Amino acid sequence: MERVTRTSGPGSDSGPALEFHDVTVAYGRRPVLWNIDLVIEAPGLFGIIGPNGAGKSTLLKAALGLVPLAGGSVRFFGRPLDEVRRRIGYVPQRETVDWDFPVSVMDVVLMGTYARLGWFRRPGSGERALANACLDRVGLADVADRQIGRLSGGQQQRVFLARALAQQADLYFLDEPLAGVDARSQEQIFRVLAELRAAGKLVVVVHHDLRTAAEWFDAVALVDMRLVAAGPTAAVLTPENLRRTYAGPLDVLDELGRAIEQGRRTP
Amino acid sequence: MTSLAGIPYNTLVVAAGVAAVGFAAGVIGSLGVLRKRALAGDAAAHATLVGVAAAFLVTGRRDLPVLLLGALVAAVASLGVLVLIRRFTRTRDDAATAIVLGVSFGLGITLLSGITARGIPGGGGLEQFLLGHTAALTAADAGLLAAVSAAAVLLVWLGLKEAVLVAFDPDFAAALGWPVTVIDYALVALVAVMVVVGLPAAGAVLVTALVVIPPVAARQWTDRAGTMLLLAGLIGLVSAVAGVAASAVVPRLATGPTIVLMAAAIFALSLLLAPGRRRGA
Numbered sequence: 001m002e003r004v005t006r007t008s009g010p011g012s013d014s015g016p017a018l019e020f021h022d023v024t025v026a027y028g029r030r031p032v033l034w035n036i037d038l039v040i041e042a043p044g045l046f047g048i049i050g051p052n053g054a055g056k057s058t059l060l061k062a063a064l065g066l067v068p069l070a071g072g073s074v075r076f077f078g079r080p081l082d083e084v085r086r087r088i089g090y091v092p093q094r095e096t097v098d099w100d101f102p103v104s105v106m107d108v109v110l111m112g113t114y115a116r117l118g119w120f121r122r123p124g125s126g127e128r129a130l131a132n133a134c135l136d137r138v139g140l141a142d143v144a145d146r147q148i149g150r151l152s153g154g155q156q157q158r159v160f161l162a163r164a165l166a167q168q169a170d171l172y173f174l175d176e177p178l179a180g181v182d183a184r185s186q187e188q189i190f191r192v193l194a195e196l197r198a199a200g201k202l203v204v205v206v207h208h209d210l211r212t213a214a215e216w217f218d219a220v221a222l223v224d225m226r227l228v229a230a231g232p233t234a235a236v237l238t239p240e241n242l243r244r245t246y247a248g249p250l251d252v253l254d255e256l257g258r259a260i261e262q263g264r265r266t267p
Numbered sequence: 268m269t270s271l272a273g274i275p276y277n278t279l280v281v282a283a284g285v286a287a288v289g290f291a292a293g294v295i296g297s298l299g300v301l302r303k304r305a306l307a308g309d310a311a312a313h314a315t316l317v318g319v320a321a322a323f324l325v326t327g328r329r330d331l332p333v334l335l336l337g338a339l340v341a342a343v344a345s346l347g348v349l350v351l352i353r354r355f356t357r358t359r360d361d362a363a364t365a366i367v368l369g370v371s372f373g374l375g376i377t378l379l380s381g382i383t384a385r386g387i388p389g390g391g392g393l394e395q396f397l398l399g400h401t402a403a404l405t406a407a408d409a410g411l412l413a414a415v416s417a418a419a420v421l422l423v424w425l426g427l428k429e430a431v432l433v434a435f436d437p438d439f440a441a442a443l444g445w446p447v448t449v450i451d452y453a454l455v456a457l458v459a460v461m462v463v464v465g466l467p468a469a470g471a472v473l474v475t476a477l478v479v480i481p482p483v484a485a486r487q488w489t490d491r492a493g494t495m496l497l498l499a500g501l502i503g504l505v506s507a508v509a510g511v512a513a514s515a516v517v518p519r520l521a522t523g524p525t526i527v528l529m530a531a532a533i534f535a536l537s538l539l540l541a542p543g544r545r546r547g548a
Contacts (some may be wrong), residue, residue, distance in 0.1 A: 064442045082444065090442040097436045101301065102492045111432050115443045120425050147490035163439075 015078025017042035017171050017202040018063070023072035025055070025062045031070065032058050034226045040201035040219070042170065045193055047217035047233070049207055053247050054224045056206040057093065060173050064090060076171060087116050089169035091160045093176050099149040105159050106144040109134055112166025127166075134165040137195075139188055154185025161189055172196060174205045178212065190216050210237065274515075280424060281401050282511045284409025285468045289477065289507025290527070291416035292461045293499035294423055297485065298480030299458045301492065302434040306361065307455055309348060309475040310368040312462045314345035316375025316471045319396050320382060329389050331408040334396070335463050342459040345371050352521060375471070399470035399523030408467070415464045419457055423496070431492050473523035476530060477503060482533050484534035487541035506530040 016039050023036040033055040040046050048056045061067045063074045065081050076084045087113070109131040109135035110123045117123060123131075137139045138158040143151065148159060157177055164172055174193075178186050184229050190212075197218075207213055213220060214237055222237075222245040230239045271279055299308055317339035317495075322337025323329055345367050352363040382390040391430045392403065423430065433450045441447045458478060465474040485498035510526030 061438075065444075066438055066441050085442075085444045088442070090439060092436065092438045092442075096438055101435050102486060102490050102495050103431070103435060103492065107431075107492075108435075111436070111439065114428065114432060117428075119429070122428060 012080075013077035015075055015142040016040065017077055018204065019075045019078075020059075020063070021073045021075070023059075023062060023074060024070045025058050025067055026070040027058075027067075031223060033062065033223075036072070036227050038221055038227060040204065041200060043197045043200045044202055045197050045216060046202065046204045046219045047207045047213045047220040048204065048223055049210065049213055049220050049237075049245070050223040050228075052208075054245075055217075056208075056223055057175050059223060060175055060204070060206055062171065064088070086167075089164035089167040089172040091157075091164045091172070091174040091177055094153065094157055094160065094179065098157060099151075101148065103148060104145050105135065105140060105148055105151070106131055108148055108159050109144075109162045109166050110162055112163040115167065130168075131162070131166050134162040137165060137192055138162045151184075152182065153180040153183040158185055158188060161192060165192070170201055172201060172203045174203065176206055176208065178207065178209065186212070211240075213237070220226050277406055278511070280406040281404045281409045282415040282508055282515075284404070284411075285401055285507045285511050285522075286504045287413040287416040287524060288461075288464050288468055289481075289503035289505070290500040291419045291503075292465050292474075292477040292507075293481035293485070293501070293503030294420050294496045295457050295461045295498045296503070297482035297492075297496045298423065298430050298434060298454055299478060300482040300486075300492065301431070301495075302451070302454060304455055304458065305479045306364045307349060308458045308462055308478050310349060310364045310371070311342035311345050311459045312466075312474045313376070313469055314341045314371035315339075315463060315466055315474075316379060316396060317371055318380035319393060319466075319471075320375060323382065323390065323393060324378070324387075327389070328392065329468065331404070334393075335411075335466065338396075338466055339460065339463045341371070341375075342463055343456065346455055346459060346504045372471070379483045395470075395474060395521075396466055397470050397492070398521035399466070399468050399473065399510070399526070401468055401522045412464050412467065415460065419460055420500075422457065426450075426453075427493065427496075468510060468522050469526050470521065470523035473492055473527045476527040477506070480527070480530040481506065482536050484530065484537040487534075487537035493516055502530065502533050502536050506533065 013233055018040040020036045020038040024031060024032060025033040032109050036059065048059060050056050058067060062069055074081065076088065110127055112134070113123055113127040113130060117127070132144065133140060135144055140155060140158055140162060143155065148156060151159065161177065177189055181189070196203050216235060217233050219231060220233050220236050222228040222246045228245045229236045299305055318337035318341025319334045321341070322334050326333050349363055349367050352358050352366070353360065379393055382393060395403065429445070429450055433445070433447055436446050461478055462474050465477050469477045477509065481502035482495065483501040484502050485495045488498055489495050506526045506529040509529040510522040513525040514520045514522045
């Protein structure tokens with residue numbers, strides 16, 4: 001089992017923030033993830049890296065119970081998912097929703113408060129104040145009343161991040177939060193994620209860009225249907241590990257070569 | 268019979284009942300459209316004829332509650348078949364919907380023409396459920412339709428937060444631990460109920476329009492889900508009343524076509540006049 005050791009998590013938790021034990025996931029009869037063993041401690045910024053179709057998003061969805069496990073188990077703070085759902089924040093991929101949907105930016109961020117509100121109760125002034133504060137953190141306070149389709153891709157991604165912040169979680173899952181995002185939004189998103197780490201949270205990010213991975217993540221897991229390697233970023237993103245992860249076409253390897261060069265220069 | 272300004276009392280009561288149906292159909296239809304379930308409602312609507320005919324054949328009665336109960340059973344059964352086809356075959360959604368719609372409608376028409384051809388006593392007039400005909404409705408019938416509509420709207424008002432989140436981002440809702448599938452089934456069941464209570468007014472062929480056109484028209488005017496539901500309700504209400512009024516004035520005119528044409532006219536106007544020319548919902 002690969003163990004990424006950090007300072008131990010907060011409070012009375014009986015285990016690491018996130019623990020995959022021998023997780024296997026299949027779509028129909030075709031397995032997409034095999035025997036994933038991974039332990040991640042809070043706080044930290046953790047990247048899940050790998051090629052397209054490697055099962056990175058599936059790993060997140062399996063952890064959140066959105067796709068069934070064919071085998072193994074996932075535990076959070078030493079407990080099963082159902083006992084800790086309110087401590088988990090989630091940013092799905094941007095393309096999974098219809099941005100023409102008739103809701104405002106504020107409406108979407110308020111959805112982050114729904115789990116605590118409970119059935120049939122509507123958000124009140126307390127929830128609105130929290131949502132406003134979350135919008136402020138991602139720099140979108142001035143577009144709170146806008147329909148979500150009228151935002152840029154980067155702004156839409158920040159709306160999703162603000163919604164996760166409104167969940168006030170201890171562990172955050174983000175699925176490709178930088179896909180199709182402008183440089184300004186990218187900077188802002190990573191700044192907020194770093195704030196979460198500073199507040200003792202664990203942030204797990206599915207990510208595809210190796211350059212930014214080397215720059216931002218404390219630790220990463222390389223995934224290609226199996227866990228190739230996991231640990232501190234500099235130790236894991238080696239040419240050998242990357243070759244084992246990306247056994248893909250030549251142009252991908254070329255790009256990787258350049259990325260590895262950059263990764264070496266980053267301490 | 269009493270009357271108000273020359274309009275028979277019974278017509279007024281029926282108009283009020285059908286107006287409630289139009290409002291509720293617009294409200295619930297909005298959620299169906301936002302969840303992208305408009306076609307499922309169409310399959311259920313066409314299946315209702317089987318239920319109407321079967322209920323009549325089994326009970327030998329043609330009271331509205333009995334017939335509508337049969338229609339509801341058939342609508343829910345057709346949705347069940349749709350789910351089964353989707354789960355256990357590789358048939359695509361649109362094809363599966365077309366199959367269920369076509370087969371159940373064919374069966375319904377066969378049963379209805381059989382009843383007419385054999386001249387089964389009391390069987391005349393069942394074909395009114397094809398295109399809708401409100402002239403024969405009683406005040407008690409209208410009361411039943413209004414009561415069911417009011418209950419449906421109340422349910423939506425209660426669960427609006429849940430329904431909108433599941434329609435917008437089902438993955439996020441599931442990650443919160445919400446029973447997304449149950450909420451989905453509840454929504455589709457509500458659409459089926461609306462299709463059934465809309466049956467006397469709009470008929471099996473056209474009742475889907477009452478659930479789909481007002482929401483899409485309303486979407487042109489607003490970017491907020493709550494406002495869209497309310498506007499769609501009002502557009503459905505106006506369309507329904509127009510249908511009842513037209514068939515009260517013109518003898519033997521079916522209500523369904525007038526309702527649909529009215530809703531379509533409002534939709535066309537909305538497309539032309541609404542600010543910002545927003546895209547479809």
